[in-house]
């Protein structure tokens with residue numbers, strides 16, 4: 836019989852969105868088995884048949900109520916998070932977008948999964964950051980358009 840590997844969960848695909856407003860970006864403290872109480876971008880699992888842009892818009896709407904535009908692919912990173920309560924391997928697709936209406940403020944639509952959203956300055960990020968975002972920051976990647 837084929838051996839079933841019960842320890843190594845399959846890598847997951849996540850889409851995370853740098854929602855930019857001037858020099859600020861939207862972050863929320865996660866309340867989740869994955870990255871609990873760390874500050875993360877809005878985003879989530881890529882669902883069957885979705886484009887990266889469709890997933891970005893859906894997850895941001897589901898989590899913050901915000902409508903986004905100018906959605907563009909930035910980069911993809913490979914994150915093996917062994918310090919998590921349950922080790923997890925996430926291929927993270929990072930997208931960039933702008934709020935459709937700069938006056939629209941985020942709502943905490945899923946309070947069981949997020950402690951609340953707020954705009955943070957890229958040069959003054961809260962800690963601790965969620966693994967994939969921390970790896971991204973450590974790598975020196977700059978998500979902002981070249982001014």
Ligand SMILES: CC(C)CCOP(=O)(O)OP(=O)(O)O
Pocket residue numbers: 847848849850851867869878879880894925927
């Ligand atoms: C990015 C990666 C952790 C994939 C899962 O993200 P997530 O826990 O925010 O997932 P959902 O928003 O889809 O529930």
Ligand SMILES: [Mg+2]
Pocket residue numbers: 878879880894897898
């Ligand atoms: Mg979600």
Ligand SMILES: [Mg+2]
Pocket residue numbers: 878879880894
């Ligand atoms: Mg989801």
Ligand SMILES: [Mg+2]
Pocket residue numbers: 877878879880894898
């Ligand atoms: Mg999410």
